[in-house]
Amino acid sequence: xxxxxxxxxxxxxxxxGNPTVEADVLTExxxxxxxxxxxxxxxxxYEAIELPPSEAIAAARRHAIPRxxxxxxxxxxxEVDGALRAADGTDNFSxxxxxxxxxxxxxxxxxxxxxxxxxxxxxxxxAFRGENFPTPLGNVVGGGEHAKEATHxxxxxxxxxxxxxxxxxxxxxxxxxxxxxxILDDRDVPAAKGDEGAWAPPISDAEAFEVVDEAVSDVxxxxxxxxGFGLDIAAAELYDEEEGGYVFGDEVKSTDEMVxxxxxxxxxxxxxxxxxxxxxxxxxxxxxxxxxxxxQTLICGDDLxxxxxxxxxxxxxxxxxxxxxxxPNQIGTLSDAFDAVELAVRNGYDAVISHRSGETEDTTIAHxxxxxxxxxxxxxxxQGERTAKLNELIRIADDAV
Ligand SMILES: O=C(O)[C@@H](CO)OP(=O)(O)O
Ligand SMILES: [Mg+2]
Numbered sequence: 001x002x003x004x005x006x007x008x009x010x011x012x013x014x015x016x017g018n019p020t021v022e023a024d025v026l027t028e029x030x031x032x033x034x035x036x037x038x039x040x041x042x043x044x045x046y047e048a049i050e051l052p053p054s055e056a057i058a059a060a061r062r063h064a065i066p067r068x069x070x071x072x073x074x075x076x077x078x079e080v081d082g083a084l085r086a087a088d089g090t091d092n093f094s095x096x097x098x099x100x101x102x103x104x105x106x107x108x109x110x111x112x113x114x115x116x117x118x119x120x121x122x123x124x125x126x127a128f129r130g131e132n133f134p135t136p137l138g139n140v141v142g143g144g145e146h147a148k149e150a151t152h153x154x155x156x157x158x159x160x161x162x163x164x165x166x167x168x169x170x171x172x173x174x175x176x177x178x179x180x181x182x183i184l185d186d187r188d189v190p191a192a193k194g195d196e197g198a199w200a201p202p203i204s205d206a207e208a209f210e211v212v213d214e215a216v217s218d219v220x221x222x223x224x225x226x227x228g229f230g231l232d233i234a235a236a237e238l239y240d241e242e243e244g245g246y247v248f249g250d251e252v253k254s255t256d257e258m259v260x261x262x263x264x265x266x267x268x269x270x271x272x273x274x275x276x277x278x279x280x281x282x283x284x285x286x287x288x289x290x291x292x293x294x295x296q297t298l299i300c301g302d303d304l305x306x307x308x309x310x311x312x313x314x315x316x317x318x319x320x321x322x323x324x325x326x327x328p329n330q331i332g333t334l335s336d337a338f339d340a341v342e343l344a345v346r347n348g349y350d351a352v353i354s355h356r357s358g359e360t361e362d363t364t365i366a367h368x369x370x371x372x373x374x375x376x377x378x379x380x381x382x383q384g385e386r387t388a389k390l391n392e393l394i395r396i397a398d399d400a401v
């Protein structure tokens with residue numbers, strides 16, 4: 001039976017060395033699930049609220065655990081997530097913290113799968129889920145909020161869209177990451193790494209475009225399948241109302257200039273993916289850019305949609321973007337994340353399941369991506385907390401979880 005008999009919460013370390021919430025869920029027949037909340041640095045204004053972990057844990061112990069233990073079945077994800085929402089009582093988890101909520105929600109999913117003896121992706125996706133595997137988007141060069149003194153654009157992504165298998169795709173991204181270090185070395189550019197393991201060189205965005213393009217082409221030639229190039233501009237972090245636009249060092253781009261710039265980059269570098277090209281409040285700008293280049297590339301809303309069905313519906317209504325980033329901790333529960341994927345897919349938007357810049361060894365998003373038949377998963381290229389998810393994807397494809 002999957003009746004929840006205990007929920008334990010603790011503070012553990014995340015990849016930035018900050019505390020985060022880990023949850024264990026235990027069930028009547030010995031089922032066990034453990035999950036930890038990730039944490040963003042370039043967070044969207046409309047995300048669910050992350051509380052300091054000790055506060056989130058104390059509030060969840062007070063309000064949520066009594067509604068779950070001996071009351072709710074871990075195998076019934078909607079009931080678990082409904083109890084979390086009821087315990088919180090707000091629409092943004094500001095009472096118990098989205099970090100407590102998402103850790104419990106994911107741990108309950110794992111406990112439910114454990115009792116069934118099924119892998120998590122199968123428990124969440126069901127017997128008739130699709131058979132596709134997501135293409136991993138690998139962050140290979142980055143800056144923004146993830147690395148100071150590096151590029152203004154937050155993430156330059158390798159996208160091995162032609163890879164014959166998920167394993168070959170994962171290794172292709174690692175090879176692009178490696179090739180970039182050689183190219184930077186040849187140019188005498190020293191490079192530290194950003195929060196997600198991407199190179200964080202002190203170069204201009206224009207030079208980063210050149211470097212990543214060269215690395216992607218070299219690895220494409222070596223491996224013999226298509227590797228695309230993508231971006232997360234994280235433009236909300238660049239936008240400054242007082243400056244009247246997007247601040248790239250000494251240069252400020254107006255919204256029109258930004259739309260032109262991104263459209264130009266899409267054409268010049270054949271970009272297959274562009275996340276958050278404009279500010280999180282600019283549905284109109286998103287719609288205009290989608291109109292211009294949406295046939296050639298994915299325009300993905302991260303801070304724009306924050307995994308929220310209402311914000312996504314607003315976007316669908318005006319034609320803003322053609323893809324949505326899904327981060328369970330932006331909205332607080334697995335059920336809400338699934339609802340966002342479902343609404344997206346019904347309206348022809350591709351779902352991209354994503355990590356956060358602050359992560360743990362938790363692999364739930366790898367299962368979520370397979371369960372939802374998502375087109376892409378964005379979870380870095382190298383570095384332990386990223387490879388945890390990538391290696392889990394390889395295991396899922398190998399039927400070895
Ligand atoms: O903007 C993003 O897409 C994410 C993950 O790459 O960053 P953060 O978790 O800092 O919001
Ligand atoms: Mg983003």
